Amino acid sequence: MPQRAGKRCPTPGCTNPTGPDGYCAERCARRRNAAAHRTTPTKVARASREVRRHRAEAVRAHLDQHDDGMGHCPGYGREPHDVFPGELTADDPVPIARGGDPLQQMAVLCRSCNSRKGAR
Incomplete structure (x- = not known):
């Protein structure tokens, strides 16, 4: 069976073949x-x-x-728990995606709880 021809970059005037993201790797994807x-x-x-x-x-x-040498996560949807200090992240109480200020007062959660919370 013959191999299908590669797609071309959708940028007008560009004739390079596409990469995995649908644009050519040379200049259009950047x-x-x-x-x-x-x-x-x-x-x-x-x-x-x-x-x-x-x-x-x-x-x-x-x-x-x-x-106390360990990080303390107040928990989100689960009990408060201890984690390694490197697992703590700053959490935006009002998500930036929903209009929150990047310099607002931050809460601190572990990566797992912060991922669970998302932009809720």
């Missing part, structure tokens, strides 16, 4: 990814150095408050 990064509110909000520092300070303050 341009599309850059545009998505600029226009997705959660990616823009978490990109600044100030926001990353704010999130790290929230986790550090939580660890200082619960100074």
Whole structure:
């Protein structure tokens, strides 16, 4: 059976074959990814150095408050539990995807609870 011809990049004027994401790997995929990064509110909000520092300070303050050598997760949909300190993440009480401020007061949850919560 003959092999099916590869698809071409959908960018006007580009004749390169497509990659796994549907665009050519040379220039069109990079341009599309850059545009998505600029226009997705959660990616823009978490990109600044100030926001990353704010999130790290929230986790550090939580660890200082619960100074027992282990991280303490208050739990989301389950009992409070101890985790390794590297498993703690800053959680946005009002999700950025729903209009929350990136510099709002942060809650701290473990990765599992933060994933369970999502953008609820």
